[in-house]
Amino acid sequence: MxxxxxxxxxxxxxxxxxxxxxxxxxxxxxxxxxxxxxxxxxxxxxxxxxxxxxxxxxxxxxxxxxxxxxxxxxxxxxxxxxxxxxxxxxxxxxxxxxxxxxxxxxxxxxxxxxxxxxxxxxxxxxxxxxxxxxxxxxxxxSEVSTAFKRKGFRGMTVGWIQGHHVQKEARALDLKQKLDLTFKRVLRLWAPSLLWCMLARGDLDGIVLYNSEGDDLYAGILMAKEAGATVVDFSGNNFEGMNPEPYIIACNPKYIDDFLSLIGVPPGSRQHFNENIR
The missing domain is CATH 3.30.540.10 (Fructose-1,6-Bisphosphatase, subunit A, domain 1)
Known part of the structure; x- marks a missing residue:
């Protein structure tokens, strides 16, 4: 290698x-x-x-x-x-x-x-x-934002990525609305790789990805991780390797629990969430 x-x-x-x-x-x-x-x-x-x-x-x-x-x-x-x-x-x-x-x-x-x-x-x-x-x-x-400069969790700017095939799936729409109601701004650029770069350089506070395994995904994840982001699945497990149906949260490590709570996964049931979402 x-x-x-x-x-x-x-x-x-x-x-x-x-x-x-x-x-x-x-x-x-x-x-x-x-x-x-x-x-x-x-x-x-x-x-x-x-x-x-x-x-x-x-x-x-x-x-x-x-x-x-x-x-x-x-x-x-x-x-x-x-x-x-x-x-x-x-x-x-x-x-x-x-x-x-x-x-x-x-x-x-x-x-x-x-x-x-x-x-x-x-x-x-x-x-x-x-x-x-x-x-x-x-x-x-290595400027993954600590978000305090944006007045805490609710002042964050967060990226949203979903697969083309997701379309208007009810669960995805519900989660996107929850993000819209929680954060200062939710960006959907339709160019996911550039969202990952924004996270890596500190201009974005987090990314929520809903079932979007494109050819751009893994460069973006590596970009974010190597810049200091923690990347987990919706169960809170570190996201490693490849997954044909990924559900991902990426952000500064100190806010992972806040993101997981936001998507509605109590700590005691997180290990089961990824199986139930499909």
Whole structure:
């Protein structure tokens, strides 16, 4: 692993920046938009950016498996897996909202070890490596907010992420409303990777994620953890590895119990909550 990670880091950085600049170039041009399931969108740029990233990965690591947003799975299962979202925030991008990015994750034995997120419009580069911290444009960041500056728990700004397939599920709507009624502001950016970067740099106090296991997820989680956030499931267990149906809370460690209480899970029943929610 020690030999692979430095090469992987450099190629992921190169590929993310190249894909991000491509997206920014086409931002105010014809994007050839089409619709996928659940009202999700895809553009010509998704495919062009994906091609750039995948060709870079395959040139260096032809035997690695890849799961990418548009092309799906390629390669045979092994120790190494790349997750690629070439244009996270396509729905924003399609309507001219400049909140979109690139997310590349390297997984080793089902554990994220490298995450690269590029905020394409602002040209900000975020890198997280397991055990080595998170950086923004080469400067280390560990600014997960302690929230006192926002006048306590109810003064927080919190991010909300839900899977496209969740749609208007009653339990999700109830939880989102509870967050809206509790916190100063609840953001749903439709570009989850950028929400994770906001948490890592201290501009967001927490994230609540409801059943959203996209190709952008694990880079974001690694970014937040390496910047000092605690990431747990709705039962209060540390979130590790990969999960096809994740329910997650991420925030400063001192507020985990407050978040868990907010979602309605008494301490004595937390170990059962994730089984009951489905």
């Amino acid at each position: 020690e030999k692979i990670l430095p090469i992987a880091r450099e190629l992921a950085i190169k590929a993310a920046i190249k894909a991000g600049k491509l997206a920014k170039h086409y931002f105010d041009k014809d994007k050839e938009i089409s619709e996928k399931e659940h009202g999700d969108l895809v553009t010509m740029v998704d495919h062009l950016a994906e091609k750039e990233i995948l060709s870079e990965i395959l040139r260096h690591f032809p035997n690695h498996q890849i799961r990418s947003e548009e092309m799906g799975w390629t390669g045979e299962e092994g120790e190494w897996l790349w997750l690629v979202d070439p244009l996270d925030g396509t729905n924003n991008y399609a309507i001219g909202l400049p909140i979109y990015g690139v997310s590349i994750t390297l997984i080793y034995n089902k554990q994220p070890v490298l995450g690269v997120i590029y905020d394409s419009h602002l040209e900000d580069l975020y890198i997280a490596e397991k055990g080595k911290g998170t950086s923004r444009n080469g400067v280390p960041i």
